[in-house]
Amino acid sequence: MKIKSIQLPKQPLVALNNINVTFFQKVALQNINLRIYPNSVMTIVGPNGGGKSTLLKVLLKLLTPTSGDVVYSKNLRIGYVPQKIHLDPSLPITVEKFLSLKKGITKNDMQQALELLSVSHLIKNSMQKLSGGEMQRVLIARAILNKPNLLVLDEPTQGVDINGQVELYQLIKQTREKLNCAILMVSHDLHIVMADTNEVLCVNHHICCAGTPEAVSNDPKFIHFFGDQFAKNIAVYTHHHNHQHNIHGDVCCQDDQTCAEHKN
Numbered sequence: 001m002k003i004k005s006i007q008l009p010k011q012p013l014v015a016l017n018n019i020n021v022t023f024f025q026k027v028a029l030q031n032i033n034l035r036i037y038p039n040s041v042m043t044i045v046g047p048n049g050g051g052k053s054t055l056l057k058v059l060l061k062l063l064t065p066t067s068g069d070v071v072y073s074k075n076l077r078i079g080y081v082p083q084k085i086h087l088d089p090s091l092p093i094t095v096e097k098f099l100s101l102k103k104g105i106t107k108n109d110m111q112q113a114l115e116l117l118s119v120s121h122l123i124k125n126s127m128q129k130l131s132g133g134e135m136q137r138v139l140i141a142r143a144i145l146n147k148p149n150l151l152v153l154d155e156p157t158q159g160v161d162i163n164g165q166v167e168l169y170q171l172i173k174q175t176r177e178k179l180n181c182a183i184l185m186v187s188h189d190l191h192i193v194m195a196d197t198n199e200v201l202c203v204n205h206h207i208c209c210a211g212t213p214e215a216v217s218n219d220p221k222f223i224h225f226f227g228d229q230f231a232k233n234i235a236v237y238t239h240h241h242n243h244q245h246n247i248h249g250d251v252c253c254q255d256d257q258t259c260a261e262h263k264n
């Protein structure tokens with residue numbers, strides 16, 4: 001007898017079911033449903049005050065939703081990088097001490113995480129004196145100490161200049177590949193992260209639109225929030241053609257030249 005192998009559907013790491021959050025009769029989130037699958041990369045975009053951080057807080061159990069439920073897979077380990085942390089300037093703390101505040105962490109775990117984020121040289125530095133980019137790297141290093149299978153990042157490039165932003169996203173990508181984890185992040189830098197994003201969720205209290213970066217950036221609701229210039233920039237990132245094709249699909253000339261087939 002021939003036995004057919006069947007592909008079982010992947011179980012989500014986290015499922016949010018019909019989540020509603022109301023603050024003093026003001027709706028922050030309405031009927032949010034989402035699934036995060038192992039190894040996937042999901043980017044949340046949306047206008048200021050649209051509920052993105054609230055959504056993360058519900059997922060991280062930092063906030064109990066007004067209604068709805070969150071289902072976690074048994075083996076879930078979450079690493080979280082907050083938007084920013086508040087450090088008391090009168091209580092200097094080194095990077096080493098800061099990382100060792102996490103329970104059950106060995107020196108080896110710490111070194112591995114710092115190496116992965118290329119900040120081993122900062123181990124004895126004061127947290128209060130780190131630059132914006134260094135701080136974000138140390139926060140990501142802290143978030144991966146427990147080898148998460150889901151890394152959640154809330155606007156990871158806040159306070160980082162444009163060159164640093166590209167580098168930071170590159171490091172996040174390398175971290176994901178090394179840990180084999182899923183990523184859920186809130187980001188305004190869709191044009192940078194879209195190449196590595198599987199699904200974009202545009203949240204303005206409810207899910208306005210969701211799908212691949214290309215599909216979302218062309219969605220009228222997304223264009224309404226971010227303007228068509230942004231969508232056009234994204235189009236350039238995803239599909240920049242500096243050449244033309246002949247009827248067989250072969251490249252036949254550059255944009256600034258005209259070959260026989262494109263003369264008329």
Ligand SMILES: Nc1ncnc2c1ncn2[C@@H]1O[C@H](COP(=O)(O)OP(=O)(O)OP(=O)(O)O)[C@@H](O)[C@H]1O
Nearest residue numbers: 023024027028046047048049050051052053054055
């Ligand atoms: N603890 C709270 N109490 C009352 N209102 C709150 C609370 N937290 C958030 N809100 C409100 O809920 C709405 C959503 O806020 P949230 O911080 O989730 O938005 P956001 O999309 O993350 O915004 P931003 O892009 O500006 O960071 C806002 O109107 C905010 O003022």
